[in-house]
Amino acid sequence: MMIVQSRFEEGVTERELHDAVPHTQSWSPEQMCILNDFAHWLDMWRRDFAPTGPRMVIEAVAGSGKTTVLKAMLVIVRRLCPSSPTIASAFNKHIAKSMREALVEERRKGLTGATILGRSNTVNAGGYDLLRTECHKRGLSMGVELGVPKYRVICRQVWADFLGNLGKQLEYEGGRDWRILMVIADELEVPPSPRQLWFRVARDLESLVSVLQDCGFNPSEDIKEDRRRIEAIIEANMDSRSLEGSSLWAFPYPPNALDMARDVLIIGRDRAFDPSEITPKDMDNAVVPRPSFHKGTGFMQDARYDTGLYPLRRLGSDRNHWANKTQLLWPPRRHRWGSGDGRQTNNDTCTMSFSDQIWLPSALGLSLNKYQIAFIDEIQDLSVTKGDLIRSLLVDDGSETVVLVGDIRQGIMGWAGADREAVKENALASKCIAYPMTYSWRGSYAVAESARRITHEATRMAQEAWPGYDFPPFQDHQAPRSASNWPEGEDEITISESDLASRVAEVRADNPDATQAIVSRLNGPLGMVAIELVKQGIPISTPDSTEILDSIKWVLKNEYKSPKNKHEKKGISFGNPSGAIPSSFASRFRMLKLWCQEQAIERAGGDKKVAEMEDRFVKEKDDIDLADSLVALYAKTNPSEYSISRFNKWVKNELFGSSDNPVHLTSVHRYKGAEADYIYLLRSLTMEEESRNIFLLDHMMHKSPQTAQEEVCILYVAATRARVQNIQVVTEGGI
Numbered sequence: 001m002m003i004v005q006s007r008f009e010e011g012v013t014e015r016e017l018h019d020a021v022p023h024t025q026s027w028s029p030e031q032m033c034i035l036n037d038f039a040h041w042l043d044m045w046r047r048d049f050a051p052t053g054p055r056m057v058i059e060a061v062a063g064s065g066k067t068t069v070l071k072a073m074l075v076i077v078r079r080l081c082p083s084s085p086t087i088a089s090a091f092n093k094h095i096a097k098s099m100r101e102a103l104v105e106e107r108r109k110g111l112t113g114a115t116i117l118g119r120s121n122t123v124n125a126g127g128y129d130l131l132r133t134e135c136h137k138r139g140l141s142m143g144v145e146l147g148v149p150k151y152r153v154i155c156r157q158v159w160a161d162f163l164g165n166l167g168k169q170l171e172y173e174g175g176r177d178w179r180i181l182m183v184i185a186d187e188l189e190v191p192p193s194p195r196q197l198w199f200r201v202a203r204d205l206e207s208l209v210s211v212l213q214d215c216g217f218n219p220s221e222d223i224k225e226d227r228r229r230i231e232a233i234i235e236a237n238m239d240s241r242s243l244e245g246s247s248l249w250a251f252p253y254p255p256n257a258l259d260m261a262r263d264v265l266i267i268g269r270d271r272a273f274d275p276s277e278i279t280p281k282d283m284d285n286a287v288v289p290r291p292s293f294h295k296g297t298g299f300m301q302d303a304r305y306d307t308g309l310y311p312l313r314r315l316g317s318d319r320n321h322w323a324n325k326t327q328l329l330w331p332p333r334r335h336r337w338g339s340g341d342g343r344q345t346n347n348d349t350c351t352m353s354f355s356d357q358i359w360l361p362s363a364l365g366l367s368l369n370k371y372q373i374a375f376i377d378e379i380q381d382l383s384v385t386k387g388d389l390i391r392s393l394l395v396d397d398g399s400e401t402v403v404l405v406g407d408i409r410q411g412i413m414g415w416a417g418a419d420r421e422a423v424k425e426n427a428l429a430s431k432c433i434a435y436p437m438t439y440s441w442r443g444s445y446a447v448a449e450s451a452r453r454i455t456h457e458a459t460r461m462a463q464e465a466w467p468g469y470d471f472p473p474f475q476d477h478q479a480p481r482s483a484s485n486w487p488e489g490e491d492e493i494t495i496s497e498s499d500l501a502s503r504v505a506e507v508r509a510d511n512p513d514a515t516q517a518i519v520s521r522l523n524g525p526l527g528m529v530a531i532e533l534v535k536q537g538i539p540i541s542t543p544d545s546t547e548i549l550d551s552i553k554w555v556l557k558n559e560y561k562s563p564k565n566k567h568e569k570k571g572i573s574f575g576n577p578s579g580a581i582p583s584s585f586a587s588r589f590r591m592l593k594l595w596c597q598e599q600a601i602e603r604a605g606g607d608k609k610v611a612e613m614e615d616r617f618v619k620e621k622d623d624i625d626l627a628d629s630l631v632a633l634y635a636k637t638n639p640s641e642y643s644i645s646r647f648n649k650w651v652k653n654e655l656f657g658s659s660d661n662p663v664h665l666t667s668v669h670r671y672k673g674a675e676a677d678y679i680y681l682l683r684s685l686t687m688e689e690e691s692r693n694i695f696l697l698d699h700m701m702h703k704s705p706q707t708a709q710e711e712v713c714i715l716y717v718a719a720t721r722a723r724v725q726n727i728q729v730v731t732e733g734g735i
């Protein structure tokens, strides 16, 4: 009889091996302890000998078997209590998808309680379910925001009311003379255009509200205490959420801005299940920019383009129409032909925003009280608010089973309130016992050593930029020491970018079954690599071509025309080939990049260096690079058909459609949780005749310690995907 170490009950240090533990593979002693304790604990709960089901948290290095253990636990549930309502989910879409597959498989084998959250099986979908159930309880139906985000509207309402109130006190009828805006413009050193500032403040308010929601801020009765809490959240998220340049800090009396954010959240929370239309509090006085094309008003005849702000009452009798045009009504009224000013048709529908799915359950303390057993993978991506959401989906008699697994070294969602503290707090909130898993079972010794070396070097760089900051313990990553016959693997090597394709071909020739993946921090370089591999006749694939196509959709679809302002997104008019011959695409891509750069410089107030570091611009360049390479490849094979749908089909089915043990081209984000024998890390490439770092992006490394940490975490994820060997790919000149 086999005896296994046990940890969950005081005084019991060993237990017999439970029958329900599956023997699908040879478990390490640590894994065996986890699975056996899980089985015994669940069994005791099932027979009423324990008040709760198992509560476990496993925080362990990449490849330690976290996902494998979760899946084995589903088997145990199937064997012991197959009808208990069970979820297995994650925040990350594709991890949630792999959990969904496991659930479907177990359900097929008899786990009748297995439940998939929505279609995607993500935690968000759980939030959606909860809100919908809540709506139904109240006899309402639920809609979800479409083009216009709900909190944008509420922010505009609160801001318009704020100015309205001010105008009323000063008995000002509207125009360009808003003292408060002049002070703000002065402080920000921008032109004193009331119209532009109105939009800017509204937008900055929306950003702040979104940070507060992610951090689970819930307004209380005490406005002063709330101000203090909001200030603390702002301070903690200033860099990582790019709040530095916010116009809210330029308010002459700063608490005004914080109070507006608080008001937005109070309205969002308290009126969430109120199906009546949400409008500004004082429609007559709410202050908005003069709508363009507002011909009806006689008060601005001599000004050709009036940038003043006016109370709605001055825009004439159709103020509802103008309020709607300015996005001040929730839900937005839709115009239907012949229906006057577009009344709201459904008065028993509540329209929710995407952020409501996570925030509202926590803000209102809602509970679904439904699932008995929950498995959550990749908990380093969960904020406390998201953890709260999971808890609110579970039965509320305190008997639930909760197993959380994750790795703080792979945390790449810090901007959304997920961090080391959140992992601890979530484990504490669910009263989980910590179980260790010390070794990475994915890679050979050589891979583990390579991962340590690469992250050591990267941490050193990050520490240089942020001395004193406590970076995650990447050096804990090790291959199993106890397994004496563990594969040595192949030592990490560094090759030059020009040798990449021939190296891939060589590995294929030596071992046709070996799996290979090329992972990149950015998407753009994948297109260039695709060209090289296709040239050599190597079949390629990608884990999610839809994601790739979505990221470049704007580039292809948008109009090829110089942008009117610094925000407008243009493209290359791919689907509209009026006059576009293939050879002209290359110049369009060049032009588009130039426009984006000019816009970024303008956004940065003329500072080219700052523009180069801007998140939006870096992403735009990346998308353009990818589109450029893929279109070039497409042009070679499909010389005459220039439609987006044809192009998309070609990318999906032909370019990435191979099933002949293709080489995977993937972003790191998309490859979380996955593995291959040989992993190529695209460290640097020659792009536009200069050598560019593809990992440890400069602008992130120097933005804040949190973003620097994320860069190292991303590299850690990439460096821990290989089973046999890591191959670093660098430009001719080295990294």
Ligand SMILES: Nc1ncnc2c1ncn2[C@@H]1O[C@H](COP(=O)(O)OP(=O)(O)OP(=O)(O)O)[C@@H](O)[C@H]1O
Pocket (backbone or CB within 6 Å): 025, 026, 027, 028, 031, 061, 062, 063, 064, 065, 066, 067, 068, 069, 407, 440, 441, 442, 672, 673, 674, 675
């Ligand atoms: N005891 C073991 N012996 C041998 N191989 C194992 C063992 N446990 C897990 N593995 C293998 O190690 C690899 C990594 O496992 P898994 O994907 O579950 O790890 P993970 O901790 O979820 O990784 P990640 O952090 O990347 O999500 C898989 O190929 C799995 O089959």
Ligand SMILES: [Mg+2]
Pocket (backbone or CB within 6 Å): 066, 067, 068, 377, 673
């Ligand atoms: Mg995993």
